[in-house]
Amino acid sequence: MKRKLAEWMGLAATVAVAGVLLAGCAWSIGGTKEHSASVQATRGQELIDLKKARDQGAITQDEYDAQKKRIMER
Numbered sequence: 001m002k003r004k005l006a007e008w009m010g011l012a013a014t015v016a017v018a019g020v021l022l023a024g025c026a027w028s029i030g031g032t033k034e035h036s037a038s039v040q041a042t043r044g045q046e047l048i049d050l051k052k053a054r055d056q057g058a059i060t061q062d063e064y065d066a067q068k069k070r071i072m073e074r
Contacts, residue, residue: 046071
């Protein structure tokens with residue numbers, strides 16, 4: 001009898017933990033607009049990405065210069 005009770009309590013604990021973990025995952029996926037807006041690249045990272053785009057030919061030198069100026073003025 002005690003063994004059955006222990007098994008049921010273990011199962012209940014496992015289900016409870018799984019529920020909490022799934023609720024946390026659902027919250028992080030849904031998030032809020034404030035949460036997604038707070039994930040912004042730093043100025044340095046933007047400049048690195050901009051340079052990569054120029055070096056790979058995705059943007060011209062003129063576009064690079066204009067975007068770099070815009071980033072630096074913020």
